[in-house]
Amino acid sequence: MEGFREAVGTSGPVCVRGGRTRWNIGREESSIWTGEPIREVVAPAGIEAFEPAEMTVSAGAGTTLEELAAALEAQGQEVALEGPSGATIGGSLMVGWSPLRRGTLGETTDALLQADCVGADGVRFTAGGPTVKNVTGYDLCRLLVGSLGTLALVGRVILRTRPIPESSRWLAGPVEQSVVRKLVHRAATVLWDGSQTTVLIEGHEVDVRDQTKRLKSAGLSEVELPELPPFRERWSGALPSGGVLQIGAGVVHSWKSPVAPQVAPGIAALALRLRDIFDPERRLNPQCDPHLVAA
Ligand SMILES: Cc1cc2nc3c(=O)[nH]c(=O)nc-3n(C[C@H](O)[C@H](O)[C@H](O)COP(=O)(O)OP(=O)(O)OC[C@H]3O[C@@H](n4cnc5c(N)ncnc54)[C@H](O)[C@@H]3O)c2cc1C
Structure with missing residues (x-):
């Protein structure tokens, strides 16, 4: 962390x-960036401690998701972060998308317990705490997820892990999503492409088998x-x-690259005030705006 803090420094625009x-x-x-050149720094990488019994893992934010998944899988655990090959823990948290398997994994914000950061003033600070039950002070971790590194640069994190489900099955068919949802206990995900519903069920084998039987008799088949x-x-x-709608998440999986998450003007104004507090001089990833309002 000390090397990371030194690399971030105390002046000039910088991003991870x-x-x-x-x-x-x-x-x-x-738009072409006309400001001072933005320095790029790299967050520390590597898994520091994995405590399967505590269901937590601490790692450098520059660790790839592949390395993390391999280490956790050996103990039958996983985290609620996904991303393409080469993606890092820090990048995934800063982008902050909702997991596809949100029904079982929960939200990305739930995955981050503690973040060791360097602020715009070049000073280290810690958000959150190492335990799941951490209830004092403002919940800065939730603010950091999805902030695209505009509030702080994250060097090290402690993440909550989850058990990998014993069994999982995808089913799809031309059946209304509302009908499908009534037939399953709690789907990991329900997707709708305008004509057919695709559902992922996971958990104990006996429950998955039971739900699969019900879905098949309603017209879905395994895919x-x-x-x-x-x-x-x-x-x-x-x-x-x-496009494919992820039911219950308000998310559409789309072929078009969105510029940024689009939010209501009131939320954008609040986000601007927070950015003014965390980074009044706009040092941190100044080219980025995680809260662009729809034109
Ligand atoms: C739950 C979930 C599910 C996802 N599912 C998918 C999926 O199915 N398919 C898919 O393609 N993508 C998915 N994503 C997005 C994917 O995780 C991100 O594309 C990827 O992880 C970004 O990582 P990266 O290292 O490539 O970041 P980069 O592209 O290098 O950086 C992204 C942004 O984050 C900032 N940043 C990076 N690291 C840090 C840091 N340590 N501190 C501060 N700022 C930082 C960068 O400056 C940049 O603005 C998912 C993300 C989540 C959270």
């Missing part, structure tokens, strides 16, 4: 480079993991061409 798999999110692709469009945007009430 992860795996660059979502580098353009929150950046206006059409392989579906290939989803690579980008995500907010549900606006209409399904874009080729």
Whole structure:
């Protein structure tokens, strides 16, 4: 962490480079950055401690999701972070998308217990705490997830792990999603492409088998993991061409790269005030805006 703090320094624009798999999110692709050149630093990498009994893992934010998954899988555990090959823990948290398996994994914000950061003033600070039950003070971890590194640069994290489900099955068929949802206990995900519903059920083998039987008699059949469009945007009430709605998450998997999450003007104003408090001089990832309002 000390080397990371020194690399961030106390002056000049700076951002963290992860795996660059979502580098353009929150950046206006059409606009050319005319400010001072932005220095790119790299967060520490490597798993520091994995405590399967406590269901926590601490790691450098620059650790790849692949390395993390391999270490956790050996003990039958996982974290609620996903991303393409090369993506890092820090990048995934800063992008902050909702997990596809939200029904069983929970939200990304629930995964982050503690973040060791360097602030815009070049000073180290810790958000959150190492235990799941940590109830004192403001919940800065939740603020950091999805902030695209505009509030603080994250060097090290403690994440909550989950047991990998014993069994899981994808089913799909031309059946209304409301009908499908009534037939399952709690789906990991329910997807709707405008004509058919795809559902993932997971848990104990006996429960999964039971729910599979009910879904099959309603007209669904077992399928392989579906290939989803690579980008995500907010549900606006209409399904874009080729888009897939993730029911209950308000997320549309889409072929079009969104510039940034789009939020209501009131939320954008609040986000601006927070950015003024954390980074009044706009040192941290100044080219990025995680709260662009829809034009
Ligand atoms: C639950 C979940 C599910 C996801 N599912 C998918 C999926 O199915 N498919 C898919 O393609 N993607 C998915 N994503 C997105 C994916 O995780 C991100 O694309 C990827 O992890 C970004 O990591 P990166 O290292 O490539 O970040 P980069 O592209 O390098 O960086 C992204 C942004 O984060 C900032 N940043 C990176 N690291 C830090 C840090 N340590 N501190 C501060 N700022 C930092 C960068 O400056 C940049 O602005 C998912 C994300 C989540 C959370």
